[in-house]
Amino acid sequence: MTDRKPIPELLDRIDARQSALADEAEQTRTRIDELTARLRELDEAIDHLRITRKTLLALADEDAAEPAPPSPTLPAIPGHPAYQQILTVFADAGRPLRARDLCEALDLPIVSKHTENIRSKLKRLVSRGILVETEPGLFTQPRP
Structure with missing residues (x-):
């Protein structure tokens, strides 16, 4: 067994x-x-x-190009690098943009947190005269 x-x-x-x-x-x-x-x-x-x-x-x-004479009327850009990135996107785009467009251009996920953050930065740039809001939510650089 x-x-x-x-x-x-x-x-x-x-x-x-x-x-x-x-x-x-x-x-x-x-x-x-x-x-x-x-x-x-x-x-x-x-x-x-x-x-x-x-x-x-x-x-x-x-900076390598011929420097333009300083303009005393240029508004101060906020110090955070995100503002310079936003302005670079506007310079490259050459057209009005929405917060969502900037999120896409900056490779940020299209979620409320990011679009609202970008929108507040755009509003701050508008308040400083760096950008203009041509219609609600549509931002562009001012024409000289």
Whole structure:
């Protein structure tokens, strides 16, 4: 006669192993979600650096050109780099833009958080006379 484990004991071991694997799978899914979020953050940071690099190169090209005489009536641009990026997009586009258009041009996700943030920056540029709002939500550079 051979010594065999009863079937119920084997089923209990299978259930325990299945439960352990299910727990491990859930932990792995959670880690994947965390890594996916981190990857999104890194991609956004890379995009911001790419835009900043493009802006700096454009500024360097402008500086290499013959400097225009300073104008005492030029309004001060806010110090945050995002404002320079916005103005660079306007210079490249050469047409009126909406906040959504700028989000697309700056490679930002089209979500309320980003469009409202861009819209507030556009309104600030309007209040300083750097941009004009030709109709509600449509912004452009003023004509000289």
